[in-house]
Amino acid sequence: ATGGTSVAITGSNFTGATAVKFGASNASSFTVTSATQITATAPSGSGTVDITVVTGGGTSATSANDKYTYIAAPTVSSLG
Template sequence: MPTLTSVTPTSGPTAGGTTVTLTGTGFTGATAVRFGATPASFVVNSATQITATAPAGSGTVQVTVTGPGGTSNGV
């Protein structure tokens, strides 16, 4: 199961489009990255890093990674 340990940067414009680096473990085979309930486009760089593009939205949301073993903890 993926484990998410950090999200950088931790904030961005409400219009979205910010490139966000997700760090953790178990990212190989990731099938989804979500910012709250909204799916994001992403690229798996390695088993420990994903680059995602934040979708438009406002407020603080939980970021999660879903893979073959389930969905990560939220950060």
């Protein structure tokens, strides 16, 4: 939930990407490693969101394959 997770994104036509979004939030950072791969750092968030890539050609369509689920950090409730 606090973000910071590195995520490998595979697709096509990533050259010239200007943004990677996790839901409505921009990735903390991203690197286009090739026309078919981006490594992005998830921002903080909650729930399940779509990851989209923005280029000069537009924003990628959402699908069942682009979901990212935030998981809350564990908490300690007692010690025995």
